[in-house]
Amino acid sequence: MRVVRTYLVLPEEFPGGRGAPPDEGAAPGAFWAVELGAGTAWCAPSPEDAGNPPTGAQLERSAGELADGAGRIRRTVLCELQRLPAIGREIKERIEALTDKLAAPAYHVLTADDLDELIAGLEPIATAAQEGDD
Structure with a gap:
């Protein structure tokens, strides 16, 4: 699990919208959203040494x-x-x-x-x- 991004968003735009950064005067009612990423890794089969x-x-x-x-x-x-x-x-x-x-x-x-x-x-x-x- 990892944090992908944090951003300001208005409730009606969640999860895709983004409000203005706080120092640029975010819209009233904007809240911070956190996008989390969950994943795992696997090794896929690959060609053997002989190239097969x-x-x-x-x-x-x-x-x-x-x-x-x-x-x-x-x-x-x-x-x-x-x-x-x-x-x-x-x-x-x-x-x-x-x-x-x-x-x-x-x-x-x-x-x-x-x-x-x-x-x-x-x-x-x-x-x-x-x-x-x-």
Whole structure:
């Protein structure tokens, strides 16, 4: 976790807007916002010493590990946002919508059978998560 930036913003412009710096007379009602970054790093498969590229299985496994890590970060952030008042819930909904949109291209390459298998595998997880929210 790291601080990406801090900035002044008006409530109606949050999270994208920026007010004037304090020494330039920020707009009344502006407040400080902090943008946090959460991430992790993985080593991706690379060509071996002989110059042969990674196998498809190695790349697929690496992509799966990366997706799992991104999912853990997303779930952690969304879980913590629920502890905030209404603004946290609103931000959580925006994050969910944006991450769903960003994930969509990866799902478009799945065949119908792949998608059915993915949904079947995720249903127990979704049910457990919903039960945990209650």
